[in-house]
Amino acid sequence: MKYTSQAVAKPYFIGAMGLFVAQVLFGLIMGLQYVIGDFLFPHIPFNVARMVHTNALIVWLLMGFMGSAYYLVPEEAETELHSPKLALILFWVFLIAAALTVIGYLAVPYATLARITGNDLLPTMGREFLEQPTITKIGIVIVALGFLYNLSMTFLKGRKTAINTVLMIGLWGLAIFFLFSFYNPHNLVKDKFYWWWVVHLWVEGVWELILGAILAFVLIKVTGVDREVIEKWLYVIITLALVSGMVGTGHHYFWIGAPEFWQWWGSVFSALEPVPFFAMTLFAFNMVNRRRREHPNRAATLWALGTGVMAFLGAGVWGFLHTLAPVNFYTHGTQITAAHGHMAFYGAYVMVVITMISYSMPLMRGRAANSNKAQVVEMWAFWLMTVAMVFITLFLTAAGILQVWLQRVSDTPLGFMATQDQISLFYWMREVAGVVFLIGVVTYLVSFFIKGEERAA
Amino acid sequence: MTLPKNIADRVWLVMLAATLTTWALGSSGATGTWAVLVMLGLACLKGVLVILDFMELRHAPLLWRILLLGWLTLIAALIVLFYWIGST
Amino acid sequence: MSSTFTTSAARNIFYGGAVFSFLLFLALTFRTEQVLPQRDQRAQLDNPQVVAGKRIWENNNCIGCHTLLGEGAYFAPELGNVYKRRGPDFIKAWIKGQPTGVPGRRQMPQFNLTEQELDDMVAFLKYASEINTAKWPPNIEG
Amino acid sequence: MDTTINPPPATTDAEPHLHGDLAIWFFILAELMAFGVFFIAYAVTRAYNVEAFNAAQAGLDRNIGALNTILLITGSWGVVRSVQAARADRLVPAVRWMGVGLVCGLAFLVAKIFEYRAKFAAGLSMDTDTFHMFYFSLTFFHFMHVVLGVCILGILLLKLRRGGYGSHDVHGLETGAAYWHMVDLAWIVLFPLVYVMH
Numbered sequence: 001m002k003y004t005s006q007a008v009a010k011p012y013f014i015g016a017m018g019l020f021v022a023q024v025l026f027g028l029i030m031g032l033q034y035v036i037g038d039f040l041f042p043h044i045p046f047n048v049a050r051m052v053h054t055n056a057l058i059v060w061l062l063m064g065f066m067g068s069a070y071y072l073v074p075e076e077a078e079t080e081l082h083s084p085k086l087a088l089i090l091f092w093v094f095l096i097a098a099a100l101t102v103i104g105y106l107a108v109p110y111a112t113l114a115r116i117t118g119n120d121l122l123p124t125m126g127r128e129f130l131e132q133p134t135i136t137k138i139g140i141v142i143v144a145l146g147f148l149y150n151l152s153m154t155f156l157k158g159r160k161t162a163i164n165t166v167l168m169i170g171l172w173g174l175a176i177f178f179l180f181s182f183y184n185p186h187n188l189v190k191d192k193f194y195w196w197w198v199v200h201l202w203v204e205g206v207w208e209l210i211l212g213a214i215l216a217f218v219l220i221k222v223t224g225v226d227r228e229v230i231e232k233w234l235y236v237i238i239t240l241a242l243v244s245g246m247v248g249t250g251h252h253y254f255w256i257g258a259p260e261f262w263q264w265w266g267s268v269f270s271a272l273e274p275v276p277f278f279a280m281t282l283f284a285f286n287m288v289n290r291r292r293r294e295h296p297n298r299a300a301t302l303w304a305l306g307t308g309v310m311a312f313l314g315a316g317v318w319g320f321l322h323t324l325a326p327v328n329f330y331t332h333g334t335q336i337t338a339a340h341g342h343m344a345f346y347g348a349y350v351m352v353v354i355t356m357i358s359y360s361m362p363l364m365r366g367r368a369a370n371s372n373k374a375q376v377v378e379m380w381a382f383w384l385m386t387v388a389m390v391f392i393t394l395f396l397t398a399a400g401i402l403q404v405w406l407q408r409v410s411d412t413p414l415g416f417m418a419t420q421d422q423i424s425l426f427y428w429m430r431e432v433a434g435v436v437f438l439i440g441v442v443t444y445l446v447s448f449f450i451k452g453e454e455r456a457a
Numbered sequence: 458m459t460l461p462k463n464i465a466d467r468v469w470l471v472m473l474a475a476t477l478t479t480w481a482l483g484s485s486g487a488t489g490t491w492a493v494l495v496m497l498g499l500a501c502l503k504g505v506l507v508i509l510d511f512m513e514l515r516h517a518p519l520l521w522r523i524l525l526l527g528w529l530t531l532i533a534a535l536i537v538l539f540y541w542i543g544s545t
Numbered sequence: 546m547s548s549t550f551t552t553s554a555a556r557n558i559f560y561g562g563a564v565f566s567f568l569l570f571l572a573l574t575f576r577t578e579q580v581l582p583q584r585d586q587r588a589q590l591d592n593p594q595v596v597a598g599k600r601i602w603e604n605n606n607c608i609g610c611h612t613l614l615g616e617g618a619y620f621a622p623e624l625g626n627v628y629k630r631r632g633p634d635f636i637k638a639w640i641k642g643q644p645t646g647v648p649g650r651r652q653m654p655q656f657n658l659t660e661q662e663l664d665d666m667v668a669f670l671k672y673a674s675e676i677n678t679a680k681w682p683p684n685i686e687g
Numbered sequence: 688m689d690t691t692i693n694p695p696p697a698t699t700d701a702e703p704h705l706h707g708d709l710a711i712w713f714f715i716l717a718e719l720m721a722f723g724v725f726f727i728a729y730a731v732t733r734a735y736n737v738e739a740f741n742a743a744q745a746g747l748d749r750n751i752g753a754l755n756t757i758l759l760i761t762g763s764w765g766v767v768r769s770v771q772a773a774r775a776d777r778l779v780p781a782v783r784w785m786g787v788g789l790v791c792g793l794a795f796l797v798a799k800i801f802e803y804r805a806k807f808a809a810g811l812s813m814d815t816d817t818f819h820m821f822y823f824s825l826t827f828f829h830f831m832h833v834v835l836g837v838c839i840l841g842i843l844l845l846k847l848r849r850g851g852y853g854s855h856d857v858h859g860l861e862t863g864a865a866y867w868h869m870v871d872l873a874w875i876v877l878f879p880l881v882y883v884m885h
Binding site for chain 1: 550551552555556559562565566569573574576580581585587590596599600602603604605606608610612613614615616617618619620621623644648649650651652654656672673676678679681682684685686687
């Protein structure tokens with residue numbers, strides 16, 4: 001950690017981990033509600049638990065990206081952060097806004113929350129992942145602008161590197177596409193069409209730039225391979241990501257009323273979306289094999305390699321599974337989508353934030369890496385979480401295949417609830433895997449508090 | 458007609474001829490399996506010339522020749538296959 | 546492999562490829578906006594009930610459990626074609642009758658909608674069911 | 688058919704060398720994959736409704752298609768000659784040949800716009816029927832590539848005029864040329880497939 005102002009990343013990472021635990025807990029609640037329908041009803045109905053689960057995920061990933069950026073940009077730009085004070089203020093604003101929103105979800109019925117937060121003035125609530133009250137959305141925009149101002153000033157006055165450039169493009173893109181969440185037309189088709197400009201162009205567009213930049217930064221530090229090689233590959237990978245991801249948005253436009261040419265464009269381009277993740281995995285393993293130093297933080301290296309593999313599996317393979325229009329016709333809106341969602345989010349974005357935390361936390365606490373004992377526990381956490389997530393995905397995929405067969409493909413289709421009863425076995429198994437995942441998360445958090453022989457900073 | 462010295466010129470002339478032939482075949486309303494094969498053959502010829510001489514992969518590592526010529530062969534083969542399926 | 550691989554070329558290709566893809570996407574979006582009027586039943590939006598119904602759908606976070614045209618939560622049935630599957634009266638009776646209280650069954654909260662709001666919701670679901678979704682879902686079960 | 692009608696390779700070094708930046712070759716492969724998938728999708732869909740495709744295809748203007756093919760081939764040829772001239776430090780011919788490439792590219796765009804206007808005037812569009820969906824999708828996807836190609840050739844031309852390229856450095860020129868040849872290669876397959884074969 002070359003610059004003292006990089007330490008401002010620590011609260012962001014701690015906040016991110018806190019929300020991560022909350023997200024997993026509410027995930028477990030929902031998992032149980034899938035099999036015991038009235039669990040915690042009416043106190044926490046399913047839709048409320050889901051809002052907390054999905055919103056907590058997005059907020060803690062954003063916090064993770066912000067923390068990573070606050071750590072990475074000064075070091076890359078070789079200059080102190082423009083204003084650490086502003087960064088801390090924005091952290092508390094963001095955390096409090098998120099906390100208030102979650103309390104709002106839990107304390108009052110959603111319709112009441114909409115009324116008391118004046119949603120009618122500028123209605124943006126009630127859409128998946130964008131359930132936050134309009135005032136919270138405005139708060140997010142303010143925090144994002146402050147964050148981007150702070151980083152851009154740092155970026156402009158320091159050394160320009162490809163990693164910083166790509167990260168800043170990704171973060172500015174993230175803020176700009178979020179503005180589409182304020183567009184909520186009466187026309188349902190246009191509402192959904194531009195809703196995807198927030199969701200898809202985030203996770204299969206600009207977030208892949210952020211993912212690439214963070215992974216490249218960690219790989220340079222961990223492998224010692226010279227910057228030139230890694231930055232060339234970074235540009236190739238993110239170009240593949242944008243070229244395939246941009247028009248790849250079409251795979252969401254098959255069945256929502258958009259013209260039918262999207263079925264061809266969406267299928268062709270989204271079929272190419274696994275290519276950047278495959279290139280990223282190749283790139284990560286290649287760099288680690290050609291490493292020129294043995295970095296003491298082996299856990300961070302494991303997370304970085306894991307990110308490549310799981311991103312390719314979750315986002316690439318499981319995405320391709322149901323991205324072609326003729327297949328998607330049957331799997332659209334089934335558990336197959338949920339399976340892809342889980343492993344893609346975990347493999348691509350959860351793991352890259354954890355990679356950055358694993359790499360930078362020891363440095364912010366004054367040592368190159370945690371003790372050997374702590375790293376072993378951390379690696380246990382890696383395998384517990386990753387294997388548990390693979391099983392969650394496998395169980396949901398099995399549930400999805402059976403659901404597609406029973407409810408969509410068979411000549412005598414079952415109703416929705418009848419089908420759900422048939423696949424409840426997989427929901428039970430998914431819940432067990434979810435508990436194992438929580439154990440993995442707790443193990444990961446514990447690994448930060450395990451003492452052992454100190455390593456030189 | 459002496460062949461022009463520069464390889465690029467010769468390749469250009471061959472490709473012009475191939476294009477005009479394809480155009481003539483098309484205008485004459487040629488259809489059926491043989492017409493498809495001839496046109497695809499001409500397209501492949503042009504493709505090979507572009508890959509080897511215009512893109513200068515003739516002097517490039519073998520891998521790149523395999524990749525691009527492989528792409529051209531695969532596409533042509535699949536097109537013939539599906540045109541054959543269409544015609545039965 | 547003897548070939549030069551420069552960062553400047555990779556960066557220029559990134560900028561070129563990104564702009565190219567975005568323009569291509571904008572062109573397809575422009576084309577979509579031209580064709581949408583023939584597919585999205587926008588005439589029904591003149592009926593204030595449909596507009597009010599969409600607001601009620603949003604304010605009660607129905608998307609938190611249901612899918613609409615296949616998008617949303619997978620906890621409860623698809624409602625994009627429920628108007629065709631069940632008809633208006635069933636929908637109103639079902640919403641009024643919730644929660645069922647059957648032990649162990651998935652529960653839908655009671656939203657205390659007025660008669661007018663129920664009619665608005667039905668109008669919105671009718672509108673949603675008539676959008677041209679390229680023959681999706683595969684069958685009436687949705 | 689003997690296609691090896693060439694004198695010893697222009698570049699003296701015998702060791703195999705890829706011309707143009709490796710990054711552009713990654714994207715030539717990616718683009719060819721995208722075009723390839725589109726071509727196969729066209730062929731597969733046609734196999735299942737041959738009459739409809741043949742009927743709709745009859746309405747296409749084969750002459751403009753052929754003209755465009757000739758334009759692109761000539762454009763590619765011009766760019767090859769330009770690269771050869773630049774390698775030999777004959778900068779004035781290099782600029783002139785690049786001009787040929789650029790003009791052919793622009794002519795292609797103009798011809799294509801006229802063709803599209805005629806189609807739109809006839810009330811045809813991407814949503815008329817499956818054939819026209821493929822026709823417009825494929826040709827428009829290629830059209831955008833030619834637009835980008837013309838921009839690239841324009842930049843190369845300007846840099847050539849400023850003496851940016853020569854025997855000391857043809858790297859950027861070769862990279863742009865490789866991309867332009869890929870655009871030509873894609874059209875070479877697209878033209879017979881969509882315009883002629885039935």
